[in-house]
Amino acid sequence: MAERTTDHGTPPVGRLRTARVMLGLAWAADPRRSVLAFVLFTVQALVAALFGWWLKLLLDGLTDHDDMRTVVAALAVTGSIVGGAALDYAGTRVRMALNERAHHLVERRLALTVAHTPTLEIHETPAHLTQLEILVDDSWEFGEAIPSLVDAANATVRVVTTAILLVSVHPLLLVLPLFGLPMVLLSRHTSGLFDLGNELAAEPARRANDLWELATAAGSAKETRLFRLGDRILTGFHAEHRKIQAIHRRLQVRGQLIGLGAQLAFLVGYFGSIVFVVGQAVRGHNSVGDVLLTAVLAGQVLGLVGNSAEIVQRTARTLTAASRFVYLEDVARRARRAVDETVPLPSRLSSGIHLRGLSYRYPHRDADVLHDIDLDLPAGATVAVVGDNGAGKTTLVNLLAGLYVPTAGRIEVDGADLATLDPERWRLRVSAAFQDHARWEFSVRETVGIGDLSAVDDETAAAAALERAGAGDLPDTLPAGLDTQLGAQWPAGVELSGGQWQKLAIGRGMMRPAPLLLLLDEPTAALDAETEHRLFERWTVAARELRAATGAVTVLVSHRFSTVRMADLIVVLDRGRIVESGTHAELVSLGGLYAELFELQAASYR
């Protein structure tokens, strides 16, 4: 799979394209509140911008002894203060609700994109993982899409109104915002520094997080104590945190120095404009009210420019965050790209599954882990895959499940290239149980039932699947049978043993009534050899019954040769290559690697 690496601090996808996606998403979050927030903040912006004008009228009214003007201006000043506060209150509430919705929508979309990526590449490619981690941590920024736009509209109204008022005093005052320009330009740079910090710190943060989980998670608690790893983990954790802090501190200092220089530039303009209008007033070209108006406006311009700078900065950050999302959507789309909806999925296998010149290389690895595999998995066969640790067995299983796309060669399902089959439809006909299964902490029924979502609430189906997994009596040992909540962290939740969890995982793999492919990747490793033997015996019989119905292929990975020998076909993998294949009898008489390993294990039982 082609992969894009990114420079630190630069968005992985163009800003224009990202802006389009962002607008669409932001609007989808809550169009009604978006409009309301826009209106409230626009009116508030007008009220704030005209405040200086009412003050000027008030002062001029007082100096000119114009009672009517004075009263109207005093009422307007009071109205501006009260109305401004009310609008601010209402606008902030709407904005908060909007933030929450936008944030929730973004999290949902992100989870959907990740979950709907048919392959595991997002989780296994460091460049993708970095984008995902930063996005997960900073998803609130992405959720700021609409608020950013509302703020931008608000700032525009204020800038235009303020500019008109400045011209009304003297056109030359229009140069005032120019003194704030360095702030806008440099804020872009500061925003880049922020992203750079996040990206540079992503890897140490990931390591620190891993170490933190190792120190606190129940799964590693035993080994942490037994091997007295606590201090070592904490030392590593501190070291990673020091790296993160150093990265952020260095960039923060740079950012603050830049900001200081920009503020100084503006102050020169601020005092310069006031001195200029005072000079004009002394010469009789402007009123005392104009001096007051200039002082108020100049102060507001500083705030406005700073605000605009912040908006530019925030929008840039929002765009960068959003671009990570677009990048991940691209990865997901590329992973689905080869799918040809018109390729029919067979309802039963007639010839079987065939691997042709198949090679696979993990992202960021410099060598293939599977080399040029040619293998026929005949319809209805039970196939055992054996080999040393790291030989490539699990990789092969994941390729068959469509979780990886071959780097070279292809997998054919009754002649159709698996890469072109719709992964969602293929998965409906694949069932699996893995050694590294997930521990879904639902009720027993649901934990097993999710193996076939169409029957997730079917008690009979779950019980039958557990029966096939050799765990038919497991619910009877639990307080609420199939309704028992799993996981000690939940009310009335029950924690299971490793072997019991594994039996539930096998049960999940047994839920589909008519799979075309059943993948069993050391699902019985936590069970004793005799139980594994009995289970596989049962599955072999079931597979033979299924043969006529669907021609299903069963692939079993196991290190136990007493189980493996029952398979119709045994495939021996050695460092990513098939070195032998055949039936048990054929391989034993061949006297090769299989015979050697079989003899070694048999001898240890004698």
Ligand SMILES: Nc1ncnc2c1ncn2[C@@H]1O[C@H](COP(=O)(O)OP(=O)(O)OP(=O)(O)O)[C@@H](O)[C@H]1O
């Ligand atoms: N996610 C991954 N990223 C990079 N390399 C990987 C990944 N998973 C496995 N590998 C490498 O691929 C090779 C084959 O691993 P695989 O898990 O397929 O072997 P296996 O035969 O199933 O081993 P075991 O019997 O120990 O389960 C190993 O060298 C391993 O280091």
